[in-house]
Amino acid sequence: MDCTTIYNDLKKLLSGEVLANVPLSEYGTWRIGGSADILVSPTTIEDICHVQRYIHERELPSVVIGDGSNILFDDTGFRGVAIHIGRALSHLHIEKDGHVTAQAGIWIPRFVSTVIRSGWQGCEHAIGVPGTLGGLVVMNGGTNRKGIGEQLTEATYVTVSGAIERLNQQECCFAYRHSIFQQKEKAIVVEASFQYEPGNVKTLRTQMVKTLVERNRKFPRKMPNCGSVFLSDPALYETVGPPGKAIEEAGLKGMTCGGAMISPLHANFIINTGGATSRDILTLITQIRAAVYERTGHRMNCEVRHLLPNGTILPAHESAEKERLANCA
Template sequence: MTLTEKLSELQVGAVSPGEPLKDHCTWRIGGPADALAEPSSKEEIARLLAFVREEEIPLLVIGRGSNLLFSDKGFRGVVLKLGRRFSALSVKGTRVRAQSGVWVPGLARIVAGAGLSGFEHAAGIPGALGGLIVMNGGSLRRSAGENVRYVDALSRGGEFKRFAPDECGFSYRRSVFQDGGARAGWIILGAELGFEPSDRRTVRKACLDALAERRGKFPLRLPNCGSVFTNDPKVYELAGPPGKIVEDAGLKGATVGGAMVSPLHANFIVNLGGASAADALGLISLVRRRVFDRLGVWLDTEVRYASEDGTVIPASEACPR
């Protein structure tokens, strides 16, 4: 019996064999996974975890893939995708409970429609709620962790835990949920978020303003992963935000293979068509080296690299210096 047949028999959700990972990330880069499963319930997730643990099969957990660079070789194991099939949510007063696969821009619209404020910064961030929490993502100097009241997660061993905000280890683009890759760590099932009551029209306008700003500043027509480099406070004090630093280094429009530093915003690397992970990593490496030669600092990356064996690390750590 094949791996796909075993997974289908276990009833762990929709199962796809040899699935191209480029179809599951916003950069449109990545080779095939041995199998990809999309569960729709906690029970299906638990069955999948028990199976891969017993069979000693590597497991890689993803959301909507908006902050991931997959290996050109894909992934030798099972990819667990928490996306549309795992995206229930409910609003009660000023609190919102949402599963990890909820689409962040859609969540921002629902929050605004309920007359709640505090999530406007996320209106244009492409990705799933689980990924937003993992990265403590945000914009306009805000972060997702500010809204978290608790996070529900499942360990690779099947243990359920509810994390209070102070247990999540939130800091700039960091959380405790980033560690582990295919071998350890916690899988976010969902979260409860808290907001402040406000005027619907005011909140909706703020969301529309955030979206308009993104459309004017960012290269949204070509596949990309969002901001590539982190906005480190010490580096910012030295030379400004990463987009400016890369632009000042004369790298707008720089290319490696099919990957290009966007001429519109230098903290974005776009896929011109057919870019490989090697192209993207090569361009990240070129940018980091050029900036180091000018300023004596290494830029770190927000985007994370998932290797063939499922190790997930910042893309900057996968680049040769």
């Protein structure tokens, strides 16, 4: 891959920023990761179509990133073009009947608080999620076992070859922290529409503040982290409880590997205490899974995803397992 040519071509092609040799640690909430060869920040949907077409025609490795609040960047970085969907794509439109359309780069707390202030309810559960709407749709994120997909009516995305297509709610195949976009890895969600119900602004605001206070109390806020590392699993939940409880009961709270530590406040969070590497995080993930399996017979899977240097994105436990097996060989 001739980075200079690609950089110059993309500079000419796009209205948004194009950067070379970019530290991914600055684009993820864990503050971990080596450099991406090229990073582009499109400012229009047209830009996204252009960059997808360019990448597709040359068969270049690529990855889409939002706020990097659910992604572990590798210590060795990424050899390809990272497409950063950020605040330049934040347009939000609310119609009189509660039909809401927003671009993928909008910050979730801004999306939720604007919808609530306009008197609509249905997305308030997501108030404290610190990512982009695009990332939230891809992950079907939310809280209290709710997902943003529940009220979604349509998701617009740019295909790997640069065409604009739309999927309705059913076609998005939403399930717990899952959407079809996790299989369509190179597709880029650019916009989503929702149908919300009328709500009482005062009640919704009170609820929103309560949620935020509760989250601030429960979750580590000062040290870089990536939110919940492991997914809740109904079978584990029934016998032991949520992943945090299972990890705590295995006696792992506060355990460290290099600069990474299982949060003493909430065991389903791994914090970067300074200088943590992606290897440190993956090692802790392997150790946690093994210890919880030994105690409970349940194998926990990761919500957090790991970006490999070649552009493949895997749930972090799959990456950790591959690495463990490679080290054993």
